[in-house]
Amino acid sequence: xxxxxxxxxxxxxxxxxxxxxxxxxxxxxxxxxxxxxxxxxxxxxxxxxxxxxxxxxxxxxxxxxxxxxxxxxxxxxxxxxxxxxxxxxxxxxxxxxxxxxxxxxxxxxxxxxxxxxxxxxxxxxxxxxxxxxxxxx
Amino acid sequence: xxxxxxxxxxxxxxxxxxxxxxxxxxxxxxxxxxxxxxxxxxxxxxxxxxxxxxxxxxxxxxxxxxxxxxxxxxxxxxxxxxxxxxxxxxxxxxxxxxxxxxxxxxxxxxxxxxxxxxxxxxxxxxxxxxxxxxxxxxxxxxxxxxxxxxxxxxxxxx
Numbered sequence: 001x002x003x004x005x006x007x008x009x010x011x012x013x014x015x016x017x018x019x020x021x022x023x024x025x026x027x028x029x030x031x032x033x034x035x036x037x038x039x040x041x042x043x044x045x046x047x048x049x050x051x052x053x054x055x056x057x058x059x060x061x062x063x064x065x066x067x068x069x070x071x072x073x074x075x076x077x078x079x080x081x082x083x084x085x086x087x088x089x090x091x092x093x094x095x096x097x098x099x100x101x102x103x104x105x106x107x108x109x110x111x112x113x114x115x116x117x118x119x120x121x122x123x124x125x126x127x128x129x130x131x132x133x134x135x136x137x
Numbered sequence: 138x139x140x141x142x143x144x145x146x147x148x149x150x151x152x153x154x155x156x157x158x159x160x161x162x163x164x165x166x167x168x169x170x171x172x173x174x175x176x177x178x179x180x181x182x183x184x185x186x187x188x189x190x191x192x193x194x195x196x197x198x199x200x201x202x203x204x205x206x207x208x209x210x211x212x213x214x215x216x217x218x219x220x221x222x223x224x225x226x227x228x229x230x231x232x233x234x235x236x237x238x239x240x241x242x243x244x245x246x247x248x249x250x251x252x253x254x255x256x257x258x259x260x261x262x263x264x265x266x267x268x269x270x271x272x273x274x275x276x277x278x279x280x281x282x283x284x285x286x287x288x289x290x291x292x293x294x295x
Contacts, residue, residue, distance in 0.1 A: 022165075022166055022169070024162075024165050024166070024169075024194065024198070025162050025165060025198045025201070025202055026162040026163050026165055026166070055169060055190070055191075055194070057165075057191070057194050057195060057198060057257070057260075058195055058198075058256040058257040058259075058260055059198065059257075061256050108184075108187075109187040109188075109190075109191065112187075112191075113191060113260060116259070116260060116263045116264075117256045117259060117260065
């Protein structure tokens, strides 16, 4: 999987992490690292572009959780702990759907995985990039 | 040949198998490609093949990452057609672990109330119709995943 980073400034500045390739157990750490670098550089809003991700395993969910935690100012567990970190999103979930992390254009099978695990309930999903960027405002 | 959990002899029309003597995380992509191709060649439509691929990826990831703790280890994946069913057998030499014992989380419960982790097992169980596990002492597992070919997929959330 390849990862590239864009910044789009509208009402707010959104860091767009564009993925190309399968997001699985062998690649999810790349996404976490890209998210970590973005947050370290001051990002408050991250859009993960999944339009070129044909497959996502549950490890992709761990990456989303970890990035959301970073954006919320939480200290995520280490990567092994991150595998079991789903519960750590509780503060954001209890407060409602978090909006600092959003997703763009998941393939049908990827969307299905998000829905089957309930993740789609608290990570907004968009099909259109302009609409996704506007949703951060 | 995998034995159907009902005990009946499978009416196997074809079998595809993949043997990895030293499976690693980097092999997951090849495993997915093999399973997707095998499922389609045995009559699965794309949505069904995608479900089977997801289930096998999650199971294989658990074996490689947790069973073998990242060290290379034997992994065998066999895909068969048994009448209306696809049957996938995943065999390894890792310490016995039965994913069917895992309690599925209630998706209506906020994550705050959920047991941490386990989405891989959850996905496996929601993507197929039946999962059975047989462990061997002191090490080794056979996981059988059964997916009906004609089953609708859209409502499969539990």
